Amino acid sequence: MKPIWIVDDDQSIRFVLQKALEKAELPVRSFASTREVQAALATEQPQVLVSDIRMPGGSGITLLQELKRSQPQLPVIIMTAYSDLDSAVSAFQSGAFEYLSKPFDVDKAVDLIRRAVDESLREQGAESAGLETPELLGQAPAMQDVFRAIGRLSPSLVTVLITGESGSGKELVAQALHRHSPRAQGPFVAINTAAIPRDLLESELFGHERGAFTGAQASRRGRFEQAEGGTLFLDEIGDMPYELQTRLLRVLSDGNFYRVGGHAPIRANVRVIAATHQNLEQRVRDGLFREDLFHRLNVIRLRLPPLRERREDIELLVRHFLHKSAAELGVETKRLSEAALAVLQAYPFPGNVRELQNLCHWLTVMAPGLVVDVKDLPPELSGATQAPAGAGVAGVATGAGAFAPVAAAEPASGTEAQGAVIVPAAVAAAWEVDLAGQARSMLQSGGTQVMDQLTQRFERAVILAALEVTHGRRIEAAQRLGIGRNTITRKIQELGLDPD
Template identity: 70%
Template sequence: MKPIWIVDDDQSIRFVLEKALAREQFAVRSFANPREVLLALDDDEPQVLVSDIRMPGGSGTDLLVKVKARLPGLPVIIMTAYSDLDSAVAAFQGGAFEYLPKPFDVTKAVELIRRAVEESLREEVRDGAQAEMPEMLGQAPAMQDVFRAIGRLSQSNVTVLITGESGSGKELVARALHKHSPRAAGPFVAINTAAIPKDLLESELFGHERGAFTGAQTMRRGRFEQADGGTLFLDEIGDMPFDLQTRLLRVLSDGQFYRVGGHQPLKSNVRVIAATHQNLEERVRQGVFREDLFHRLNVIRLRLPALRERREDIPTLTRFFLQKSAKELGVEAKRITDAALDRLMGFDFPGNVRQLENVCHWLTVMAPAQVVEPKDLPPEFLGEAGAVRHDAAGGGAVPATTAGDALSYSALVPTAVPTGAQGAAPVPATSSSGSSHWLADLEREARGLLEAGVPEVWDTLTRKFEGQLIHTALDITRGRRIEAAQKLGIGRNTITRKIQELGLDD
């Protein structure tokens, strides 16, 4: 293992840390100023860097930026006096692993450095194993079966029906089937048949002629024409209106269709992949889905497992989504401890992979430090929201949660409000009748912004939400930031950074 580097102009600080780390069998190398560190980096590198923030000849913040440019994955711990807290916040924004306030307890300092070392060693292994992430992830036997099926179907144009719960990744499988098929050079066109009103769906699928109905001022090509030579993905096929099922069956049977208002038959050269979270056999028995269409679609069926059926994939997926969220937000990726991963693996994830991705986005925004620990997880993983039940598959007690595709916006900050399904009306809170009102207001606000096409709705509402929480906490504590942070359940460095970002000092 590489040595721990200590950078501080105070010889006594260096001495204390050197002796304490040596007792724990850590190799240590000390420096009096940042210039010496940068020179040493030419022929050596540390496992962890511990640096003071104020030193003659350069600041720890500047050193952090320069070291991170050379070694992006290196954990850097910044030592600072309380009066330097704003500088420490800036260091966090620059990618510091953690900050160590002076004067510090030596035992706690060594423990913090030990955590940084463990993370560094884990990251080295992961970086080698995950240099390039594949389009789909999964080591679980159920997912390996899916991958094998995709391989077998790679040179086929056969119709495929993908089944699985909402959020399990059905569109990803459809895209993979297209990418590895002879039609890969053609277009991949996706349509959610449940998301389009019945009176518009026919036009969306088959197109329309000019004047076919009020508002049809020009001819429009439908999705079947747009996907010509490629693949058409029909998501949530189980919700397709019964009369349109007849038209779809005809296209699948003879490859011909008519635009709405048209009289000239058009030929379709399209591979159809359909998906549903519903039991189509039951829909057929209920008389709401055509049996002949079911058999036409059900040539090859791929069942996607729920995330709770492949818990061993959760660590890999979590690290991938943390990297993805960090890249989208332009920040350094958070790391996650094994203890926090154990909590995630014990959760049922009713929203499946989509819900896990939303959790990782939440952590990227809200986790107070670069390393995510169990206490940093959303409340539904901590037993704070809803009743706790025993999960036999997960081997532990996990909080009950409301089923849905993903975490709703109500999970953006640590609250005890149960979350609802994404894309649906928020589920009323059970703790008090007033708790559901603000969720309804939030839904109206979000719907208005989204329908108006306002850009960056997520950022806009997040800033309002966080700003109101912090403002209320500061009002209750009469401006005492540390006390406000404690009440909110966030770190004092986090509240300082958020106050600056949101302009609440103005």
């Protein structure tokens, strides 16, 4: 176990806590200032850090914020006098494990530190066991609201509906709800209802009996049975075929279901968590989703913010993903220059956290040096900062409401060029190279459904560009794209581009 670090400019406080912790057979090390701690962090790490708020030469809150960026799992206990109570509460909301008011009872202080040590060792044990338990990261107010909601919802078994854009981390939220629930020892089973053909989805969910259909040579347990005693995560629930929604509603209502071809009811002892990137209310109005099922799922709704609403988390996420990619590839961890980080923080990330993770993996493989500068970023990011401002710049849609400048072609002469978009060959080649690079990065990082994801991004970009050019006139946009009016309306709804 690593030592507990005590940081306080008051020598008597350091002495009392150090002796009490040594008596409790806990390793301890003390520091008189935050500067000493920062110097020691270059080569060592504490198990738990206990820090005063007000000290000459550095604030305990500033130290807390720095540690939460670099070591988000490290428990930090803030010590404060009564007059600093507001600051302590603020620190607690910023991620402190707990705060300790002065004067404090030494035995209670040791008990609090023991709790922090236990929490730290649990996290450390999970990592050393190699468990795949990805944690959500974020310090933005929107993510703190999500963390608080997870804390409130985890002890219960209530059905939860998670909404949010693709790539925002909905499955991570579902895993966190399961991991901190009374069913944590049970299985967590996930199924993407949009990724399975509709004629196979019923069997995937509920299982089938031998001979139920051609090729069913043996009985098979479905996902509901596999999740017995645990949690079943239904991703992209908005894409579930209408006829299957009735069967799901029946399970949620009375807790029983039948295998395909079966006659004996099976009791479902599972907690259901559903997720979607679509507007379910609109799909109900369009007759594509059952209203009674919507209300059954929508007991508690948890909205996960897109990355563009939590830009202050990009630095933390970049550091985490770069470190993770470097560990997977067995190379040294790269870091971003201030200028490169500023570019990422300005980019809208239509693919959200998943897109950022893929980008970090690409940088780990492709960036030439340990420090990633603007010139090392992919063209769709670096081009936005390097193109000259003013006339002669055309907008190519890269995300919801965002456009990356690309040098426009010289206007063609003659009537044949009217209404046409002329793209230079060099730009077209760069676009194709970048697309291939994105696909390669996603495939190398273990991504699935890569074709669907890239197709959605392509369609989103093209439709947004058309709507931008036609000032939002959908019929004209459809005509200029060469697609039908109903097609563009459906695509806008599927891609979440409809503001309603």
